[in-house]
Amino acid sequence: MKLPKPILDLVDMINAGPRAKHRGVMGVFYYVDDVTEAVRALRQTGHRDLRVYSPVPYHDIERALEQGQSIVRWVTLGGALLGMTGGFALCIYSVLSWPLVVGGKELVSLPPFVIIGYESMILLGSLANLFGMLALTRLPEIKVSAPYDPRFTEDRIGVWVPCAGEAAVKVQEMLRGHGAEEVALHA
Amino acid sequence: MANNDDATYEPAADAEDVGVTEHVPATVTQKSLNADILRMLERPGKIWWGVFLLDLTILAIAMVAERNQIVRGIGVAGHTRPVMWASYVANFVFWVGIAHCGTLVSAILFLFRAHFRRAVYRVAEAMTVFGVMTAGLFPIIHLGRPWFPYWLIPYPNQRGLWPNFRSPLEWDVFAVTTYLTVSSIFFIVGIIPDAAVQRDAAKNRFHRLLGTIFSFGWRGANYQWKHYYGAYLYFAAFATPLVLSVHSVVSWDFAMAQIPGWHSTIFAPYFVAGAIFSGVALVINLLIIIRKGYRLEHIVTVDHIEKLSKLVLLTSTIVGYSYLCEFFCAWYGPSVYERDMFWWRFTGHFWWASWIMFICNVILPLTLWFKSVRRNLTVLFVLMLFVNVGMWFERFVIIVTSLAHPFNPANWGINYRMSWTEASILAGSFAWFGMYFLLFIRLLPAISIAEVKETLPPPLRRKHG
Numbered sequence: 327m328k329l330p331k332p333i334l335d336l337v338d339m340i341n342a343g344p345r346a347k348h349r350g351v352m353g354v355f356y357y358v359d360d361v362t363e364a365v366r367a368l369r370q371t372g373h374r375d376l377r378v379y380s381p382v383p384y385h386d387i388e389r390a391l392e393q394g395q396s397i398v399r400w401v402t403l404g405g406a407l408l409g410m411t412g413g414f415a416l417c418i419y420s421v422l423s424w425p426l427v428v429g430g431k432e433l434v435s436l437p438p439f440v441i442i443g444y445e446s447m448i449l450l451g452s453l454a455n456l457f458g459m460l461a462l463t464r465l466p467e468i469k470v471s472a473p474y475d476p477r478f479t480e481d482r483i484g485v486w487v488p489c490a491g492e493a494a495v496k497v498q499e500m501l502r503g504h505g506a507e508e509v510a511l512h513a
Numbered sequence: 514m515a516n517n518d519d520a521t522y523e524p525a526a527d528a529e530d531v532g533v534t535e536h537v538p539a540t541v542t543q544k545s546l547n548a549d550i551l552r553m554l555e556r557p558g559k560i561w562w563g564v565f566l567l568d569l570t571i572l573a574i575a576m577v578a579e580r581n582q583i584v585r586g587i588g589v590a591g592h593t594r595p596v597m598w599a600s601y602v603a604n605f606v607f608w609v610g611i612a613h614c615g616t617l618v619s620a621i622l623f624l625f626r627a628h629f630r631r632a633v634y635r636v637a638e639a640m641t642v643f644g645v646m647t648a649g650l651f652p653i654i655h656l657g658r659p660w661f662p663y664w665l666i667p668y669p670n671q672r673g674l675w676p677n678f679r680s681p682l683e684w685d686v687f688a689v690t691t692y693l694t695v696s697s698i699f700f701i702v703g704i705i706p707d708a709a710v711q712r713d714a715a716k717n718r719f720h721r722l723l724g725t726i727f728s729f730g731w732r733g734a735n736y737q738w739k740h741y742y743g744a745y746l747y748f749a750a751f752a753t754p755l756v757l758s759v760h761s762v763v764s765w766d767f768a769m770a771q772i773p774g775w776h777s778t779i780f781a782p783y784f785v786a787g788a789i790f791s792g793v794a795l796v797i798n799l800l801i802i803i804r805k806g807y808r809l810e811h812i813v814t815v816d817h818i819e820k821l822s823k824l825v826l827l828t829s830t831i832v833g834y835s836y837l838c839e840f841f842c843a844w845y846g847p848s849v850y851e852r853d854m855f856w857w858r859f860t861g862h863f864w865w866a867s868w869i870m871f872i873c874n875v876i877l878p879l880t881l882w883f884k885s886v887r888r889n890l891t892v893l894f895v896l897m898l899f900v901n902v903g904m905w906f907e908r909f910v911i912i913v914t915s916l917a918h919p920f921n922p923a924n925w926g927i928n929y930r931m932s933w934t935e936a937s938i939l940a941g942s943f944a945w946f947g948m949y950f951l952l953f954i955r956l957l958p959a960i961s962i963a964e965v966k967e968t969l970p971p972p973l974r975r976k977h978g
Binding site: 360380382445470505 | 542543544547667673674675676677678679683684687688691694695698699702705706709710712713714718719721722725729730731732733734735736737738739740741742743744747748751754755758762963966967971972973974975
């Protein structure tokens with residue numbers, strides 16, 4: 327399918343990202359254990375704001391980065407509680423605002439309202455989970471926050487170390503020493 | 514998704530030969546996997562176009578039938594008092610049931626850490642979303658005045674009217690719309706890392722555009738994976754009780770009414786098991802076609818299909834138990850109406866439909882006890898078609914026979930015959946579902962690249978020197 331040129335140019339522009347000035351070193355690795363060792367060594371030398379790009383998540387790398395648990399669950403809990411209360415509130419408000427007895431049942435019949443509360447809890451909990459995840463993962467990402475290589479979705483792992491000057495030289499040596507296939511300085 | 518246990522990345526002793534999960538051969542690499550899955554997005558062949566055009570033709574016929582019904586009124590359907598719910602409601606329940614497999618495979622099996630789901634769950638999830646989109650049409654088609662479905666939605670209006678929240682039909686509105694929303698979110702979120710692969714590696718710019726849109730700018734950074742999996746766990750945790758509730762709520766459309774054959778407490782688990790039964794059967798059919806058509810036998814293996822067929826066997830036994838339990842309760846219980854209803858179901862005017870249901874859903878799946886049947890894909894394909902025929906007839910039998918044989922013997926005439934309009938719309942529902950599915954497999958990765966990649970042995974220097 328042939329798309330109009332302006333659309334294609336726009337896609338290319340989005341993928342390339344704005345021309346941000348990145349200062350640091352990017353190392354491209356193949357082996358997971360090399361990355362794990364490199365991350366540990368870098369963190370020991372004070373580089374704690376590392377970023378690792380990988381095609382799949384590797385727990386050894388996560389442990390080396392000492393990542394805690396995601397806080398998205400608290401956002402999700404908030405959405406779920408709001409949904410449950412909102413579901414019950416909608417049912418109770420509606421029967422009280424137009425009091426019409428149906429089938430001889432109580433106006434505020436909680437057992438059937440449980441279903442509305444339950445479904446609303448799941449709906450709003452899931453929406454909160456989605457928006458929480460998007461916010462925390464900074465998606466949609468328009469402005470690329472570090473140099474990126476398409477091989478990171480294939481089979482290579484990237485380690486981005488923000489640094490400059492002499493520190494950058496040492497980082498380059500360190501990454502090469504730990505088995506990086508390529509090391510690029512962005513200054 | 515990510516293994517949240519403390520497993521190390523040392524591949525198992527036999528990983529050289531069969532891969533970590535014993536499902537994907539060791540010849541598959543991260544790079545070859547990308548290429549194999551993205552190959553599905555290349556220019557479609559003549560067979561795809563032929564099937565797609567046939568599909569659109571059937572859909573066009575159904576749209577003419579629907580136009581006919583809108584112009585001439587709901588009377589063109591075969592509904593006749595007292596059978597005022599018939600094929601449209603049966604279709605609704607059938608398609609909601611089909612939609613249950615996706616959530617089962619993607620959420621429930623995820624929570625149980627059943628790793629075989631990784632290669633098959635995307636197809637099942639797509640089937641869920643398109644199945645609910647199909648199911649949602651039928652209450653509207655059945656309305657008679659299909660331009661008023663929004664009356665079911667609670668919204669402030671000048672008359673101060675609200676829907677009746679004590680009605681099972683209103684519960685259905687909440688259950689089905691929640692299910693459509695949550696399953697769509699689950700589906701789209703699952704695609705994000707794979708769409709990034711498509712964006713980075715697609716050969717043509719149209720597919721790159723789709724990858725750009727659906728990846729949301731995903732780069733696979735460590736903080737992204739962390740929150741992505743954190744959220745994915747909760748999507749699964751929400752979707753699991755949701756899938757159980759949705760078909761329970763659908764079953765209460767019937768069970769809450771005091772009609773012999775409907776008014777039963779076993780309906781919720783009975784319907785949920787039936788839904789999973791038919792959904793897994795259809796996903797097996799679709800997977801057999803896709804793996805053959807796109808030469809993906811090394812990624813969607815016979816092992817995967819066999820494990821799914823065991824699920825069919827399990828749910829078939831639950832469905833069979835439910836049929837027998839209903840009969841036992843009718844025979845043992847105090848209601849003569851109930852007893853008469855069940856006897857009439859299998860010996861009366863619609864005996865043929867009841868026996869198709871019983872044979873297809875209970876007798877034929879018993880052959881799945883044999884490993885040779887579970888691993889013979891031709892036999893399995895035909896068997897799964899029979900299962901879905903049987904499951905459509907199950908809904909037909911429950912709805913039509915119960916209404917056709919009510920309390921008053923004066924109404925025991927032969928009073929329902931499916932019209933051509935209904936038959937066309939039933940065929941059109943398959944075409945509607947098929948249209949979305951055919952487009953999906955051409956536009957986005959139909960097999961989860963990231964999840965299958967996780968089953969491959971990770972590259973370790975200490976292993977390779």
